[in-house]
Amino acid sequence: MEWSVFQQYGPMLLRGFGVTIFCWLMGTVLAMGLGLIIALMQRYGPRPLRWLLQVYIEVIRGTPFLVQLFVLYYGGPLVGLRLDALPAGLLGLTIYGSPYFAEIFRSGFNAVPVGQLEAARAIGMSETNIIRRILLPLGLVSALPALVNFSIILTKETVILSIITVPELMYQVSRMSTETFRYLEANLVLALFFWGLVETISRVGRRLEARITRHLIERV
C-alpha cells in the first residue's frame, strides 16, 4: 500500500465526490419527480396515455443504464440533441430512475385503503383535493422505504456517468489509477466514500420514516 499519492490526488478525489453527490441528488430528485408524474398519469390519464407510459416503463427497465447513456450522449447529436457530459448524465439518471420510482409510487398509491378515498368522495371532495390531501400523503408514507432503497441503488449507478466523462468520483479514481498504477488504493477510497454516503442516506431515511409514521402506529 502506498498512501502518499493522496497528497497529490486527494483534492481531485474530493471534487469528484462532490460531483458524485450532486449527480446523485439531482438525478434522484428529478427521477422521483418524473416517476411521480408518470404514476399519477397512469392512475388518472386516458387509456392510450397509460398504455404509452407502460411501454416507456418496460423499455427503460429492460435495458442497461450504460446503453441508455451511450444512446443519449453519442446518439443524441444525430437527432440534434447535443448535451454536455454533466447535463447528459443528469438527464440519463432521470430517465433511468423514473420507471422504478413510478412503480414504487404506484404500489404506494395502491396501498392506500380504498375506503379512505371513498370517504373523501362521499363528502363531495374533488379528485384534485383527494389526491393532494389523502392519496399523496398516505401513498408517500407507504412508499418511503422503497423510495429510500432505490435512492441508495441510484448512488452506485452514478459511477457509470464516468463513461461519458462526467468528472465524478469514479472518473477521478480511474484517472488516478492509470496515472499512478495505484489501483487498489484508489478503489478502496472509492468504496469508502460510497459506503459513507449510503450509510448516511439510510440513516436519514430511517429517521424520516419514524417521523412520518409516528401518528399512524396504533397506540391505544
Added chain:
Amino acid sequence: MDQASAVDIRKVNKFYGPFQALKNIDLTIPPGKVTCLIGPSGSGKSTLLRCINFLEEYDSGEIRIDGQLIGYDAPGKKSSGRKLREMRRGIGMVFQQFNLWPHMTAQENVAEGLIRVRGLPKADASARAADALRKVGLGDKMANHPARLSGGQQQRVAIARAIAMEPRLMLFDEPTSALDPELVGEVLTVMKTLAGEGMTMVVVTHEMGFAAHVADQVAFMEAGELVAVDAPDRILHQPQDLRIQSFLRTYHERNAF
C-alpha cells in the same frame, strides 16, 4: 319544505358482469325517518346503500334525492363530477371500517370537508369540528390521531365528520359490525340521538335491537331482491315471508346461549 320522500328508489338494477346484485328495487325513504336495511350477507343491502350516494353506479332505474336524480342527467347519461359532488355534500356516509384519514387528528378529520368542500375558513371549520366532536361525546379527544382512538371512538369521529357537513340524509353501512361488542353501544347511542333529532337515516345493520327500537321502517333484502318493507314489528316479530323467518331463526340461534 314538505316532501313525500327524501329518497325515491325506482326499478334499480345493478350488475357485476353477469351477476345481478340488485333486482328491480323499489323503495321509498321517508324524510325524518329511520329506515333499516337487513338481510343475509351478499343480499345487496350495502350495494343498494352505496347506490344512494352513487359510490356504486346503478345500471338502470332511478334514485332521486329530494326529487333530484343522482348520478345521471338522463337515463344512460352520467352527470358531471361537479354535479355529483354537489349532491354528495348533502349526504353523509358512515362506513363499516370507519375510514378516518390516519394522518389527521380527529378534529382535522372533521374539519377537512368543511374546508375543502364547504370552503369555510380554517378557524371557522375547526370550531365547527369541535362542536360536532363534542356532540358525539369526544370533546376530550379532538387532538388524537385515529391510531390513538378505540374503534367506537373512531366510528363516532366518522359520524361527527358526516354531521358537521349538515347533511339532509345520512347513510350508515354496517356501522357497528367492525366493533368489539362492548363498543357497539356508544355508537348506537349517538345514532339514536341523531334519529331523535329527525335526521333522515338509512342504516344497513345486523343490530336487530336497533332495527326494532329505532327504525320507522325495515326493509328485508335477499339475493338482490327487496323481499319486504314494513314497520319493524311486522318484519321482525310477525314475518310473513319464509325467507325472513329463516333469516331471523338463524339470527336468534346465533345469539342464543
